[in-house]
Amino acid sequence: MSKKDYYDILGVTKKSSPEEIKKAYRSLAMKYHPDRNQGDKTAEAKFKEASEAYQVLSDPKKKSSYDQFGHSAFEGGGGGAGGFDFGGFESGAFSDIFDDFFGDFMGSGRGGRGSKKSKSNRGADLKINLEITLEEAFLGKKQTINLSSNEKCEKCSGNGAEPGSKPKKCSTCNGHGKIRTQQGFFTLQQTCPDCGGEGETLSNPCRNCKGSGATKTKKSLSIQIPKGVDDGTQIRLSGKGDAGYRGGSNGDLYVFISVEKHRIFQRSEENLYYKLPISMTDAALGAEIEVPTIDGGKSKVKIPAGTQSGKQFRLKGKGMPIIKSDDYGDLYLETNVIIPETISKEQRELLEKFKSLEDLNNNSEIKNFINKAKKFWENIN
Numbered sequence: 001m002s003k004k005d006y007y008d009i010l011g012v013t014k015k016s017s018p019e020e021i022k023k024a025y026r027s028l029a030m031k032y033h034p035d036r037n038q039g040d041k042t043a044e045a046k047f048k049e050a051s052e053a054y055q056v057l058s059d060p061k062k063k064s065s066y067d068q069f070g071h072s073a074f075e076g077g078g079g080g081a082g083g084f085d086f087g088g089f090e091s092g093a094f095s096d097i098f099d100d101f102f103g104d105f106m107g108s109g110r111g112g113r114g115s116k117k118s119k120s121n122r123g124a125d126l127k128i129n130l131e132i133t134l135e136e137a138f139l140g141k142k143q144t145i146n147l148s149s150n151e152k153c154e155k156c157s158g159n160g161a162e163p164g165s166k167p168k169k170c171s172t173c174n175g176h177g178k179i180r181t182q183q184g185f186f187t188l189q190q191t192c193p194d195c196g197g198e199g200e201t202l203s204n205p206c207r208n209c210k211g212s213g214a215t216k217t218k219k220s221l222s223i224q225i226p227k228g229v230d231d232g233t234q235i236r237l238s239g240k241g242d243a244g245y246r247g248g249s250n251g252d253l254y255v256f257i258s259v260e261k262h263r264i265f266q267r268s269e270e271n272l273y274y275k276l277p278i279s280m281t282d283a284a285l286g287a288e289i290e291v292p293t294i295d296g297g298k299s300k301v302k303i304p305a306g307t308q309s310g311k312q313f314r315l316k317g318k319g320m321p322i323i324k325s326d327d328y329g330d331l332y333l334e335t336n337v338i339i340p341e342t343i344s345k346e347q348r349e350l351l352e353k354f355k356s357l358e359d360l361n362n363n364s365e366i367k368n369f370i371n372k373a374k375k376f377w378e379n380i381n
Contacts, residue, residue, distance in 0.1 A: 003071045006053035014067060018058065022190075025054035061124040061242075061251070069127065121198075121248025123150060123214070126241040130255050132225060134262040138294050138320055140227035145255070147221070150214040150242040156206035158213040160246040167200035167246075175199040198246065213246040223255060228270065228321035231259040265294055270329030272319045275336045276301075283307045283337040291333060293318045301333060309337040 007013055010024040028050040030036075037043035056062045065073040128147055152158040161167050169175040173192035177199040180189045191197040205211030221240060234256055241251025259267075266273045272294055282289070286305035290298045293315070301313055312334050319329025343351070 004049070006057055006066060009049055009053040010057065012057070021054070021057050025050055025058070029054075061122065061245075065124055073125075121245045123242035123244040123248060123251035125251040126253045128253070128255055129258060130225075131258045131260060132229075133260050134265060134267065134294065135296075136225065137229050137257075137259050138227065140229075140321075141225045142222060143225055144220055144222050146218065147253075148216060148218050149240075149253075150212075151217040151219070152243045152247075153206060153209035153213050153215050155208040156213060158243065158247045160206055160209065160211040160213040161202050162204040162206050165202075165204040167198075167202055170195035170199055170201050173199065211246075213248075214243040221253070225257070226323055228323040229257050229259070230267070230269070230320075231257070233257040264292060267320065270320045270322050272329065272331045274333060276313075276333040277336045277338050278303060278307070280337060280339055283309075283335070291315075293331060294320070299331075303335070307335055307337070309335055311335045 007016075010021060010028065012021050012024050016024075029047065032043045032047040032050065034040075034044050034047060037047075056066050062073075126147065126149060128145060130143065130145065132141070132143075153160075156163060159167065170177070170192060172194040173179050177192055177195060177197040178189050179192050192199075195201050202211050206213070209215050221237070223235065223237065225235075234254055237253040237255065239250040240253035243250055264274050276289070276291060278287070278289065282303055284305065286307070287303045289301050289303055291301050293299050295318075299315055299318060301315070312332055315331040315333070317328045318331035321328055340347075
């Protein structure tokens, strides 16, 4: 079942401000909190649903990924030998969100300095698509990719402060990154509005990066495509995504591989297939035929006399490389006997002579069909 849109869950839009998103979540969290709805599984599910949505939409990096890729930005890579997991939600995600609003109520009170800083400051993950040929998937290749990403600001070394100045401890939250307010019997813990949870403020932001610690840069990366990659394989390059906010860790880069359709070969996992056209005479008399293989070479296949359409031949080890192995798949050939559309006068005469000499009783398939037809007519009459 498809997941519900995070904006719909909170009742907000993409244009809603962080404060509006926070307010919407707070209202739902108060309404569906398990302590207010003990034993109500529906309320518990709605509380978790709202918390999951808020965790994404309250984080600028995750919100950006969600706006661009939807739920797939946080789902596992699935098939493919290079499959990876986007990580989904960190363990304790709900308790982190809960701390933001209810802090001491559950006795967690974790609002120490920088308790969430490394997570929230992490750079965004990036995705690119790369199309390769089947031959390149067979051989593997070194590929240069070009992309734009946020890189650490060289002027301020990523801390966001103009050279010669330093970040200062936030006076509003005293460097904790969070503030607490009392509402009835609840103690609400919220991200500091002045420092945005950093615990520090910039009196003189870097003019080059405007205080973010990162600037948009074009870069080239060289990646190795392993032998045997399949369509849909995903390759993760750790730390090659966007630089983090004010010195946070880099995100990752994910390369999605797609393999072009080949004009001869069809692929299923490590095995290759194609239909081999053979002439009527080769099928009848037998022959030795040279066939192409994916490595650019040729192999000889012996066609026995009397070969019919649909007969399969297996060439062991002539398929695709198996990733993380020295083994290869196989190549399967399926014969397709071609009947000529036009024939010469001489060919017709020879075929008619062949027909006059043909003994249908020696063909078990034709003989069986004739017998079945006779019984069918007898039953009707």
